[in-house]
Amino acid sequence: AAGVIQSPRHLIKEKRETATLKCYPIPRHDTVYWYQQGPGQDPQFLISFYEKMQSDKGSIPDRFSAQQFSDYHSELNMSSLELGDSALYFCASMSRGGTEAFFGQGTRLTVV
């Protein structure tokens, strides 16, 4: 069965650079969630999209932006990267009317 695909799996950036993380949800899933997990922490909600519209926003820095495209894939754009942005970034997708979330394998971002 198709799963949630995230790319890249690993990313190393320098401070003040920009990064773009991509998430491809399971086919026919119209809801996408983004989470950030710092070292030793539990995943924290960043932002979500339903039918290509932002549906909820968590503790996402102003330096980050995200969108969901017409094919339902989503991208998280991170600018002016800081050392503290080093983390695992997960996206999850959910079908319309569903309540079960399916998580991708995550992108490990390291800022040096």
Place this chain on the structure above:
Amino acid sequence: GIQVEQSPPDLILQEGANSTLRCNFSDSVNNLQWFHQNPWGQLINLFYIPSGTKQNGRLSATTVATERYSLLYISSSQTTDSGVYFCAVFPNYGQNFVFGPGTRLSVLP
């Protein structure tokens, strides 16, 4: 917002032992899921269990939604069970999943 607690925070077992992990939540939920995060950081979906009991091999889970808790049972533990176990809930009046702080399990050979 909803509060999610997990206990114990850390657990060390000998291979072959059984264990019970607990997740308490402070409000009504539409969904509860248990995840295992392996040493490589991958979140493995163990159970989708908003209520009732499910079993999958050596693992089983029970959620009593009316009493706002869920239990994850691991029997005959193996070293590959090591990692962090998270429960995540989707509140009835929320729009995203909230994770608990996790239980870090170490299974020794």
